[in-house]
Amino acid sequence: MIALVITGVIYTLVAYGTMNLPYPDGSIATIWYPNALAICLLLTRPAREWPLHLAALALANLTAGLAAGGSFSRVVLYIPGNLIEILLGAALLRRFTDLRESVSRAEGMLSSLLLGCLVPSAIGAMLSALIFYSAQKADIGSTWTSLFGSSAIGGVAVLPLGLLCLTRGIPAFTSLLRQPQSLLAIAVTLAISSWAPAYIPYPFVFVTASLALIAIIGRFPAVAVALPICSILVGIQLGYNSSAWSSMPRELQDVLIYMPLVLTLLPPVLLATSLERLMLTAEALSDEKETAEVTLHSIGDGVITTDPQGHITYLNPVAEAMLGWPLKEARGCRFDQVVRISDQRNGRVLPDAVTRCRIARESSEVMDNLILHSRDGLEYGIRDSVSPIHAPSGTLLGTVTVIKDVTETRQLASKMLRLAHHDDLTDLPNRVLYQDRLLQACQHGERHKQRFAVMFLDIDHFKKVNDSLGHATGDELLKLVAQRLTATLRESDTISRLGGDEFVILLDGIGCAEAAGELAGKVIEALAKPYTLLDTELMITASLGIALYPDDGRDPSTLMKHADAAMYRAKRDGRNGFHLFSRSADDAAIARLKLENDMRRAIPEGEFILHYQPVIDAVTRKVCSVEALVRWDRGEQGIIRPDLFIPVAEESGLIIPLGQQLLEEACAQLQRWRGTALEGVRIAVNASTVQLREKAFAETLSELLKRYDICGDQLELEITESTLMTDSERMLDTLKGIRALGLGISVDDFGTGYSSLSYLKRFPVSTVKVDRSFVRDMEEDHSDRELIRAILAMSRSLDLKVIAEGVETEGQATILTEMGCPCLQGYLFAKPTDADTLLEQAASMYAGDGSNWII
The missing domain is CATH 3.30.450.20 (PAS domain)
Structure with missing residues (x-):
C-alpha cells in the first residue's frame, strides 16, 4: 500500500509540474516526463503488482490534470494512452533488454530507448490521437505528432537516469556527482541550456556540446542527471517564447521543437554510454592487473x-x-x-x-x-x-x-630414497636394497660364471640383552655390531640388516667354501670381542649360515633360504659358530617345516587327541588318578607319538594353542565322566615351559574351571625339572597362582635333571614322579633301588606324593610297594588308551567286585 501511495504521489507531482511547460500554443505539455518515470517505478515492482500500480497511476494522472486546470472530459482522454505507454514500456524493457548493458553500451542504450521510450510513446500517442479524434474530431496526424514528440523527448531525458538508478542504485552514482569537475560541468551545461534562445534552432548545439563535456568529465551518471534538467530548461524557454512560433504551421512547430531536442539529448547519451563502457573496461582491466600483481606477488x-x-x-x-x-x-x-x-x-x-x-x-x-x-x-x-x-x-x-x-x-626425496633402501638404525642396506644387489649378483654370476656367497648371521641370545638391559641398549649394541662387520669385511661385500638381530652378507668373489669359512671365522672372532655399554662390559656370540652360488642355489630366494637353514643348524649345534649349507640338513629342515605346517592345520581340525593311562594305588591296586597323554591321529599315517612333534610345537610356539586345546579337552572329559565309574577321578596334564611363561596362563585355567564347573583338585599339571630352573622368580609366581586354584603340580621324570632339594622346598610342588629309567633296572641294579629309596625318603620328609613310572613287571611293583612307594604307573596295569576304552575298563572292574574302581 505504501508503494502504491508513493507511486501515485510521485506521478502526480511530476505530471503537474510538467503541465506547466506548455506547448507554444498552450495545448499540451512541451515535454512529458511522467510516463518514463512511471515505467522505471513499475520495473522496481513484481509484475503481479502492476495492475494496482496502473490504477494508482490513472488516478494520479486525473488528479494532476484537474489540478492544472483541465476539464474532466478532456483529462480522462489522455489516461488510456498514458497507461498503455507505461505498461508496454515496462514490459518490453523487462522482457527484451539487459538493463545493465543499457547504461554501459551505446547499442544497449539505443535498444532501451527504442523499446522503453519510442515504441511505447508511438503506440500510446496513436491510441490517444484516435480517442481525441473520436471524441472531439481532432486531427489525428498533428495530435499524434505532438503527443509522441512530447512523450518521446521526456523518455529520452528521464529514462537514462531511471535505468542508472535501477542497475547501480543511488549511492553508486552520487559518489561520482560529488566530484568537483562533474558538478562544474553540470553547472556550465545548465547555464548554456537556460540561455539558448528558443526561436533560433542552432544554439542547441551548445547544449549538446556541454552535455558531451559532461560525458567526458563526469561520465554517464552526470549526463543522466543533466539530461532532465536541460530538457526542463529548454522546455521553459520554448514555453515562454511562444510568440515566435504563433505564425508557424503546427507541423513546422513540431519539427522545429522536437527535432533539435532529439539531436540535442540523444548524442550525449550515446557518447556517455560508450565512454562508460570504456571506463568500466579500463577499471576492470586495472582491477585484473592489480589482482594479477597481488596473485603473482603472493604465490x-x-x-x-x-x-x-x-x-x-x-x-x-x-x-x-x-x-x-x-x-x-x-x-x-x-x-x-x-x-x-x-x-x-x-x-x-x-x-x-x-x-x-x-x-x-x-x-x-x-x-x-x-x-x-x-x-x-x-x-x-x-x-x-x-x-x-x-x-x-x-x-x-x-x-x-x-x-x-x-x-x-x-x-x-633423496633422504626418503635412502631410508627406503637403508636401515634407519645402523645405516646398512636394508632388505629391499640387499635383494636388489643379490639379484644383480646372480645375473652377473650367470653371465660371467663368477661365484659368490651369502652369509646369514644371527646374534645368539640377543633377546636376553633387550630383556635385561633394555631395548635402547640393544639398539646401541646393534650399531656396534654393524660397525664391526663393516670394519671386518671388504668394501666389495654388501652387509645388510634384515631386522631385529638378523644380518645378511653378500660376499663377492668367493670362489670356494674354504674362503667363505675363513671370512666367517673372522666375523665370529670380531663380534666376540667385548663391548662396553652403559659402563658394562658385554660379550656376545653369533651363529652364521653360508650358501654358495651356484652350488647351493642360482636365485636370491633359494640362496637366502639355504643360508638361513645353515644358520639354524649352527644354532642347534651349540651356537657361536658357522655352518655351510648341506642338502641333507636342508632335507631335515624341510621335513621339520612340513611337520610344523601340518600341525598348524591339524590343531583347528582336532587331529590331536588325548589318551589316558591310570595311576594305581600300590596297596589296593585301585586307580588314584589318570595321566592325559597327547597323540596325533594322522588318519592313514596312524597315531604319532608326542616325542616326534612336541619339540617342534615348543620351538614354533604352536604349543600355546595346542596346550590350550588339550587342557580344555581334559576339563570337558571330566565333565563327561560325571555319573560314571570314573566320576571324581583326577587328570594330570603335561604343561610345557612355554605355556607357563604366558602371563595369562593362570587366568586361562581359572576360566576353564568355571566354564566346565570343575574343582581345582581334579586337575594336576605335570612339569619337568628344567621348568623349575627357568626364570625361577617368574615361574614361582605362576606356580603359586596355579596352586591357589587348587590344582596339583607334579615334577615329571624326577631324578634326571639338575633340580635340588631347595627347589622342591621353595616351589609349591605336590607330587614327584620317579623316572622310568630308575625303575627299569631296579630289580638287578642296587644303585637304582637306593636312588628310589632316597627319593621316597626325601618326599616323605617334604610331604610330597610319589609316583613311580614305567612299572612293567610284578617284581618291580612288589619292590616299590615294599619300599613304601604309594602310587605306580606303567604297562603292568594299563597302557594309554582312549577315554571310552578306559571307561569300559573301569566299569567292568566296578561290576566285578561291587566296589568303585576309583579311590
Whole structure:
C-alpha cells in the first residue's frame, strides 16, 4: 500500500509540474516526463503488482490534470494512452533488454530507448490521437505528432537516469556527482541550456556540446542527471517564447521543437554510454592487473615474463629472491643474462624462454632435474615450464616462465630414497636394497660364471640383552655390531640388516667354501670381542649360515633360504659358530617345516587327541588318578607319538594353542565322566615351559574351571625339572597362582635333571614322579633301588606324593610297594588308551567286585 501511495504521489507531482511547460500554443505539455518515470517505478515492482500500480497511476494522472486546470472530459482522454505507454514500456524493457548493458553500451542504450521510450510513446500517442479524434474530431496526424514528440523527448531525458538508478542504485552514482569537475560541468551545461534562445534552432548545439563535456568529465551518471534538467530548461524557454512560433504551421512547430531536442539529448547519451563502457573496461582491466600483481606477488613460485625479443619485463618477488636480481635492474635485460638454468643430469645450459617456446611451438612441458644458478652464486633445484603469450590474432606478445623451488623436496626425496633402501638404525642396506644387489649378483654370476656367497648371521641370545638391559641398549649394541662387520669385511661385500638381530652378507668373489669359512671365522672372532655399554662390559656370540652360488642355489630366494637353514643348524649345534649349507640338513629342515605346517592345520581340525593311562594305588591296586597323554591321529599315517612333534610345537610356539586345546579337552572329559565309574577321578596334564611363561596362563585355567564347573583338585599339571630352573622368580609366581586354584603340580621324570632339594622346598610342588629309567633296572641294579629309596625318603620328609613310572613287571611293583612307594604307573596295569576304552575298563572292574574302581 505504501508503494502504491508513493507511486501515485510521485506521478502526480511530476505530471503537474510538467503541465506547466506548455506547448507554444498552450495545448499540451512541451515535454512529458511522467510516463518514463512511471515505467522505471513499475520495473522496481513484481509484475503481479502492476495492475494496482496502473490504477494508482490513472488516478494520479486525473488528479494532476484537474489540478492544472483541465476539464474532466478532456483529462480522462489522455489516461488510456498514458497507461498503455507505461505498461508496454515496462514490459518490453523487462522482457527484451539487459538493463545493465543499457547504461554501459551505446547499442544497449539505443535498444532501451527504442523499446522503453519510442515504441511505447508511438503506440500510446496513436491510441490517444484516435480517442481525441473520436471524441472531439481532432486531427489525428498533428495530435499524434505532438503527443509522441512530447512523450518521446521526456523518455529520452528521464529514462537514462531511471535505468542508472535501477542497475547501480543511488549511492553508486552520487559518489561520482560529488566530484568537483562533474558538478562544474553540470553547472556550465545548465547555464548554456537556460540561455539558448528558443526561436533560433542552432544554439542547441551548445547544449549538446556541454552535455558531451559532461560525458567526458563526469561520465554517464552526470549526463543522466543533466539530461532532465536541460530538457526542463529548454522546455521553459520554448514555453515562454511562444510568440515566435504563433505564425508557424503546427507541423513546422513540431519539427522545429522536437527535432533539435532529439539531436540535442540523444548524442550525449550515446557518447556517455560508450565512454562508460570504456571506463568500466579500463577499471576492470586495472582491477585484473592489480589482482594479477597481488596473485603473482603472493604465490610461492617464481614468475618471469619477457617480450617477444626475450627481454625481461617482469619478475615477481619469489623470482627476484631466487635470481638475485631486483626487477628494476632486470627489466630490459636479456633472459639468458638474468636467468641461467642447467640440466642437473649433464650440466647443459638451457636456451632462453623465447627459444624454448619456438622449439616447443606451444607451452613447453614441465621440466624437472633442473638447477637454477643465482646471481649470488646459490643453486636451487627447480622445476620449470615456459609458455608463450599470444594476442587474439596469434601474434607473439612474449613468454612467461614459472620456476618452482624443489630444493627441499629433492633433498627430502633423496633422504626418503635412502631410508627406503637403508636401515634407519645402523645405516646398512636394508632388505629391499640387499635383494636388489643379490639379484644383480646372480645375473652377473650367470653371465660371467663368477661365484659368490651369502652369509646369514644371527646374534645368539640377543633377546636376553633387550630383556635385561633394555631395548635402547640393544639398539646401541646393534650399531656396534654393524660397525664391526663393516670394519671386518671388504668394501666389495654388501652387509645388510634384515631386522631385529638378523644380518645378511653378500660376499663377492668367493670362489670356494674354504674362503667363505675363513671370512666367517673372522666375523665370529670380531663380534666376540667385548663391548662396553652403559659402563658394562658385554660379550656376545653369533651363529652364521653360508650358501654358495651356484652350488647351493642360482636365485636370491633359494640362496637366502639355504643360508638361513645353515644358520639354524649352527644354532642347534651349540651356537657361536658357522655352518655351510648341506642338502641333507636342508632335507631335515624341510621335513621339520612340513611337520610344523601340518600341525598348524591339524590343531583347528582336532587331529590331536588325548589318551589316558591310570595311576594305581600300590596297596589296593585301585586307580588314584589318570595321566592325559597327547597323540596325533594322522588318519592313514596312524597315531604319532608326542616325542616326534612336541619339540617342534615348543620351538614354533604352536604349543600355546595346542596346550590350550588339550587342557580344555581334559576339563570337558571330566565333565563327561560325571555319573560314571570314573566320576571324581583326577587328570594330570603335561604343561610345557612355554605355556607357563604366558602371563595369562593362570587366568586361562581359572576360566576353564568355571566354564566346565570343575574343582581345582581334579586337575594336576605335570612339569619337568628344567621348568623349575627357568626364570625361577617368574615361574614361582605362576606356580603359586596355579596352586591357589587348587590344582596339583607334579615334577615329571624326577631324578634326571639338575633340580635340588631347595627347589622342591621353595616351589609349591605336590607330587614327584620317579623316572622310568630308575625303575627299569631296579630289580638287578642296587644303585637304582637306593636312588628310589632316597627319593621316597626325601618326599616323605617334604610331604610330597610319589609316583613311580614305567612299572612293567610284578617284581618291580612288589619292590616299590615294599619300599613304601604309594602310587605306580606303567604297562603292568594299563597302557594309554582312549577315554571310552578306559571307561569300559573301569566299569567292568566296578561290576566285578561291587566296589568303585576309583579311590
